[in-house]
Amino acid sequence: MEAAGPGATAELPPAFAFRFDAKWLIIALCVALTLYLGVVPLAFLLWQSFFTPQSAAKAAEFTFGNYREAYGSADTWILFGNSLKFATGAAALSFAIGTLLAWMNERTNTPFKGLFFALSVIPLIIPGILFTVAWILLGSPKIGIINLLLQRVFDTDTVFINVYSLAGMMWVDGLHYSPVAFLLMTAAFRAMDPALEESAIMSGANILQVARRVTLPLAWPAVFATLLILFVRAIESFEVPALLGLPVGLQVFTSAIYQAVHRYPSQIGLASAYAVTLLALTSVGVYLQSRFSTGGSKYATMTGKGFRPRTIDLGRWRFLTTAIFLAYFLFIVVLPFAVLLWSSLQKFYAVPSMEALGRLTLDPYRTIIEYPNLLRAVWNSLLLAVASATIIMLVTSVICWIVVKTRLPGRWLLDNFASLPMVFPGIVLGLAIMILYLTIPVGIYGTIWIMLIAYVTRFMPYGLRYNTTSMLQIHKELEESAAMSGASWTTTFRRIIIPLLKPGLVAGWIYIVIVSIRELSSSILLYSPGTEVVSIVIWELWENGQYVELSALGVMFILALFVLVLAAQWVGRRFGIREL
Amino acid sequence: MLTVKGLCTEYVNERKQAIRAAHDVSFDVPPGKLFTLLGPSGCGKTTTLRSIAGLERPQAGEIRVGDEVIYSSARRIFVPPNQRGLGMVFQSYAIWPHMTVYENAAFPLRVGRRRRFSRREIDERVNRVLATVDLAELAQREATKLSGGQQQRLALARALVMEPRLLLLDEPLSNLDAKLRERMRFELKRLQRELGITTVYVTHDQSEALALSHAIAVMSRGRIEQIGTPREIYERPVNQFVADFVGSSNFLDATVRAADGANGFYRVESALGVMKALGLEPLQADDKVVVSVRPEDVHLSEARPDGENVWQGMVDQKVFLGESVDFQVVVGERRVQARAHPSLRTRVGEPIYLRVEPEKCVALKA
Numbered sequence: 001m002e003a004a005g006p007g008a009t010a011e012l013p014p015a016f017a018f019r020f021d022a023k024w025l026i027i028a029l030c031v032a033l034t035l036y037l038g039v040v041p042l043a044f045l046l047w048q049s050f051f052t053p054q055s056a057a058k059a060a061e062f063t064f065g066n067y068r069e070a071y072g073s074a075d076t077w078i079l080f081g082n083s084l085k086f087a088t089g090a091a092a093l094s095f096a097i098g099t100l101l102a103w104m105n106e107r108t109n110t111p112f113k114g115l116f117f118a119l120s121v122i123p124l125i126i127p128g129i130l131f132t133v134a135w136i137l138l139g140s141p142k143i144g145i146i147n148l149l150l151q152r153v154f155d156t157d158t159v160f161i162n163v164y165s166l167a168g169m170m171w172v173d174g175l176h177y178s179p180v181a182f183l184l185m186t187a188a189f190r191a192m193d194p195a196l197e198e199s200a201i202m203s204g205a206n207i208l209q210v211a212r213r214v215t216l217p218l219a220w221p222a223v224f225a226t227l228l229i230l231f232v233r234a235i236e237s238f239e240v241p242a243l244l245g246l247p248v249g250l251q252v253f254t255s256a257i258y259q260a261v262h263r264y265p266s267q268i269g270l271a272s273a274y275a276v277t278l279l280a281l282t283s284v285g286v287y288l289q290s291r292f293s294t295g296g297s298k299y300a301t302m303t304g305k306g307f308r309p310r311t312i313d314l315g316r317w318r319f320l321t322t323a324i325f326l327a328y329f330l331f332i333v334v335l336p337f338a339v340l341l342w343s344s345l346q347k348f349y350a351v352p353s354m355e356a357l358g359r360l361t362l363d364p365y366r367t368i369i370e371y372p373n374l375l376r377a378v379w380n381s382l383l384l385a386v387a388s389a390t391i392i393m394l395v396t397s398v399i400c401w402i403v404v405k406t407r408l409p410g411r412w413l414l415d416n417f418a419s420l421p422m423v424f425p426g427i428v429l430g431l432a433i434m435i436l437y438l439t440i441p442v443g444i445y446g447t448i449w450i451m452l453i454a455y456v457t458r459f460m461p462y463g464l465r466y467n468t469t470s471m472l473q474i475h476k477e478l479e480e481s482a483a484m485s486g487a488s489w490t491t492t493f494r495r496i497i498i499p500l501l502k503p504g505l506v507a508g509w510i511y512i513v514i515v516s517i518r519e520l521s522s523s524i525l526l527y528s529p530g531t532e533v534v535s536i537v538i539w540e541l542w543e544n545g546q547y548v549e550l551s552a553l554g555v556m557f558i559l560a561l562f563v564l565v566l567a568a569q570w571v572g573r574r575f576g577i578r579e580l
Numbered sequence: 581m582l583t584v585k586g587l588c589t590e591y592v593n594e595r596k597q598a599i600r601a602a603h604d605v606s607f608d609v610p611p612g613k614l615f616t617l618l619g620p621s622g623c624g625k626t627t628t629l630r631s632i633a634g635l636e637r638p639q640a641g642e643i644r645v646g647d648e649v650i651y652s653s654a655r656r657i658f659v660p661p662n663q664r665g666l667g668m669v670f671q672s673y674a675i676w677p678h679m680t681v682y683e684n685a686a687f688p689l690r691v692g693r694r695r696r697f698s699r700r701e702i703d704e705r706v707n708r709v710l711a712t713v714d715l716a717e718l719a720q721r722e723a724t725k726l727s728g729g730q731q732q733r734l735a736l737a738r739a740l741v742m743e744p745r746l747l748l749l750d751e752p753l754s755n756l757d758a759k760l761r762e763r764m765r766f767e768l769k770r771l772q773r774e775l776g777i778t779t780v781y782v783t784h785d786q787s788e789a790l791a792l793s794h795a796i797a798v799m800s801r802g803r804i805e806q807i808g809t810p811r812e813i814y815e816r817p818v819n820q821f822v823a824d825f826v827g828s829s830n831f832l833d834a835t836v837r838a839a840d841g842a843n844g845f846y847r848v849e850s851a852l853g854v855m856k857a858l859g860l861e862p863l864q865a866d867d868k869v870v871v872s873v874r875p876e877d878v879h880l881s882e883a884r885p886d887g888e889n890v891w892q893g894m895v896d897q898k899v900f901l902g903e904s905v906d907f908q909v910v911v912g913e914r915r916v917q918a919r920a921h922p923s924l925r926t927r928v929g930e931p932i933y934l935r936v937e938p939e940k941c942v943a944l945k946a
Contacts, residue, residue: 475672477670477671477673477674480633480661480670480674481670481674481676481735481738483634483660483662484635484661484667484668484739485687485691485738485742486662486663486688486691486742488662488691491691495691496676500676500678
């Protein structure tokens with residue numbers, strides 16, 4: 001082969017050289033949908049942030065006022081500081097917990113660690129709003145069970161813990177998302193070939209030198225990427241700041257956006273200005289993280305060989321690590337679920353006591369089942385989850401085929417557009433879509449369709465990721481041999497690609513169903529009477545102070561999600577999916 | 581049967597440079613023959629094969645199968661691969677893991693616009709083709725449960741099931757272990773000869789090419805260097821690249837002194853001294869040439885042999901290979917590679933005589 005110099009014409013892959021057929025229609029539809037969902041809301045959000053509110057009397061005018069108002073006040077800088085502090089603290093906490101647990105699980109001989117790994121995904125099942133409510137019941141200064149218990153033990157009035165504080169917010173949010181850090185760091189530990197460390201030891205390095213010169217440099221990309229993921233996730237977090245921060249006036253960007261919209265008259269311009277700032281923060285985070293992930297490939301230590309896990313014998317210390325596992329599980333699953341269960345069995349909320357034990361009742365369950373909106377909300381949640389998962393997986397399979405399998409110029413752009421919603425915090429996406437469909441009167445504002453659009457947009461990147469992983473494993477010759485057998489593109493896609501993609505399709509579908517059912521932060525700006533989903537009902541119950549009914553619904557919700565995840569894992573094993 | 585004319589393919593690499601993968605590639609394959617494209621990786625052989633298949637679109641040239649033009653840049657014809665009706669075996673076999681052996685083989689009969697087969701016809705044809713490749717017993721097995729050799733045969737069955745006009749094979753044996761490769765080589769040859777199916781075969785393995793082909797095209801850097809029968813390619817390479825790539829060779833720089841008789845022999849002067857060599861094209865006195873001598877054509881003996889092209893040297897190294905022994909012999913300043921029968925036991929450091937038949941000394945224009 002020889003270089004004929006730059007500037008020669010690019011060759012179209014033969015897959016694109018055919019005449020018009022059904023293939024083009026499908027591809028064009030999928031591309032158009034992706035571009036529309038990924039780009040249009042963002043554009044509208046930016047546009048809106050430069051205009052004054054539109055009213056019957058006055059048309060919208062171009063202005064920098066929103067930004068001036070947002071950044072002119074000292075409050076915004078406090079807001080900015082709070083957001084950064086909260087996100088950094090929560091990310092650092094999850095990272096510390098997750099890394100410690102991952103290390104204990106992968107590199108030590110702690111008893112029962114296999115069981116622990118199986119249980120580690122359970123905390124992710126509990127929706128954020130329920131986890132937060134549970135921790136309010138545990139750690140509120142007035143009614144928190146932990147405070148009351150400690151006060152009784154030490155016979156004092158001191159408030160031991162207070163979740164209504166920045167530290168409390170970091171604790172609840174960091175704890176809730178520590179399983180994410182655990183899973184990411186477990187992957188990092190597993191990807192590291194012990195032979196790399198062993199050869200350093202054979203070269204005469206001591207344990208410290210090995211850690212400093214081999215282990216850390218190798219792990220650094222994974223550590224940094226994990227921290228960024230956790231930071232971005234924490235800064236997008238809505239439930240914790242809304243429930244714990246707002247009552248004591250501690251605002252972060254997400255809760256400030258919510259308040260700006262819900263003020264009367266709603267200040268959408270101001271909310272947009274906040275949203276754009278938040279978007280800038282998450283974009284930088286996601287950008288850095290993707291840079292690190294790709295840059296990290298040169299550190300890739302995966303060889304495909306089964307590593308013999310080298311574990312450290314902890315001796316008697318292993319009782320301590322077991323205790324840490326137990327304590328962790330207590331804080332993240334047992335206590336939150338137990339407090340919800342307790343409260344769901346009371347007529348009015350009361351802290352546990354012998355007296356209250358005598359008043360156990362199933363009334364809240366009766367009340368909640370007869371709750372007027374519940375049935376409709378459950379139906380809406382299921383409908384939205386199933387519809388968005390199905391649409392996303394099918395559309396992204398086509399997108400992903402274009403990106404992975406063709407040499408179409410500009411395909412990387414398509415990939416980026418489809419991944420764009422990744423940087424949208426849920427509440428920002430909700431705001432953007434709200435503005436968009438308030439402005440273009442196509443009649444879907446206030447219907448369930450607007451929520452479907454939000455869900456499809458928000459979770460599209462997940463679908464893309466699941467499909468890409470599977471798609472990369474499909475050798476291009478499997479497709480080419482179908483073409484050589486005489487199959488058209490649509491036949492090949494239907495009979496070869498889709499069946500081979502099935503593990504990724506099924507896993508992605510299940511994942512999207514689960515995250516859709518728990519979705520709150522986009523829905524909160526988009527729902528109207530009649531289109532509530534389950535998480536919105538929980539939110540409303542909280543606002544109304546119906547704690548026992550909320551707990552009853554929460555207990556049922558968690559159990560249902562748990563069954564769903566078990567079913568998903570069973571299906572996953574059947575289809576040969578290794579992890580969910 | 582297959583005619584390729586003036587095929588040129590370029591593509592753009594990551595650095596936006598145009599890479600010329602095939603340049604003015606032309607050849608003819610008569611019906612029923614097995615034609616091999618041989619060359620190192622990146623020589624353009626796979627690109628050429630994929631252009632015939634329609635999986636790649638060349639910039640220029642024309643490809644005809646029988647009377648049908650399937651690609652022509654001048655007439656703007658490009659028949660998509662799924663309508664060319666050619667059979668192809670891929671390097672990875674591309675066996676679909678979600679189907680059984682039977683379903684894999686039946687796929688070409690079930691898709692595509694031109695063919696409509698009844699269930700019985702499909703059954704009949706699939707069973708026949710599976711029997712041909714000796715897989716009839718395993719028809720209902722999952723395709724992923726096959727061994728490497730079985731997968732290879734299934735890929736072949738799938739390519740043959742629609743009775744294509746042309747069979748394309750892309751390094752079909754390269755994923756097999758050495759022993760199996762040897763066996764499949766014979767199997768493939770027998771099948772091709774029996775079915776009489778016109779075949780284009782791509783490989784980088786010269787012994788495979790020599791063993792299987794009716795004709796070979798040796799390719800390098802996107803161009804065809806030489807087309808000929810296996811024997812022509814091996815014994816009369818037209819240049820140093822072909823001589824070197826197809827088997828190993830000793831290359832001696834030499835200068836032509838004079839013609840030696842009228843039948844193409846010349847006296848040339850090389851580092852070994854004056855020798856008699858065969859020129860494939862007319863040479864003039866003082867032409868610079870490279871004389872190619874294959875190791876197995878260097879006869880070694882401890883006693884001085886009679887005849888021309890005899891030199892004395894010293895054994896420098898020996899490598900025992902079982903069926904033969906490779907000798908490195910130093911003659912003057914020059915090191916010569918020779919292959920001998922293991923019965924020759926001359927030790928390292930001892931003197932030895934070399935003799936090469938003049939017709940095995942091929943003088944190539946430098």
